[in-house]
Amino acid sequence: MSTDPVKLLVFVGTEGIYHDHEGQGRFLTELLNKEAQIQADFSRDYAIMADGLQAYDATLFCTDVGNLTQDQEQGLLAFIENGGGFFGLHTADASFRDNAGYHQMLNGFFDGHSPYMDFTVTIVDASDPIAAGLEDFAVTDELHYLKHDPSRSHHIMEAYDPGRDETHVMAYRHTHGQGRVFFFALGHDQAVLDNPSFQEVVRRGALWVGKHL
Secondary structure, eight states: OOSSOEEEEEEOOOOOSSSOHHHHHHHHHHHHTTSTTEEEEEEOOTHHHHHTGGGOSEEEEOOOBOOOOHHHHHHHHHHHHTTOEEEEEGGGGGBOTTOHHHHHHHTOEEEEEOOSEEEEEEESOTTSTTTTTOOOEEEEEOOEEEEOOGGGSEEEEEEEETTTTEEEEEEEEEEETTEEEEEEOOOSSHHHHTOHHHHHHHHHHHHHHTTOO
């Protein structure tokens, strides 16, 4: 495991209108740069996907809707298959809906969400490095529903939606080629971004996809 910091690209390429992705992306970049093991850059430049990711160990997507060109999607997927890390946050599951390769890599496709509400995130694998030592935590957020193959990913956290009487995965990880993929479904607005447990999961998720955890 390298002792150099994880070089992380926080990517905010979004056409969504329901979130302050740029503000959130800049907040997360600043937050992650407080971690000595992470060196984070912020970008909204889609061109990086095609030919600029080789400068990084991993990328965190704070995105919604949008479209990746063939070259951009192929560049991103090749980056991950060759060992790069991918961290999808919140509406990363609702991004690039016509890009099948992207969603196959993510193993998640947005399938609606609960009302904005209070709920509890439950740790389902306390031995996982992303969750070790964490306790269940309360948040105010949207509870996302996913089209997702649970056999392909390791589930770390989940949440119960009383409106549907259903439990849904909130955090999972898997590998794609030689790269690591982590998805964390929280992140609607600043209220949850300020949550200390959310921030710790984001920090650990970035370290894990960057192969520093």
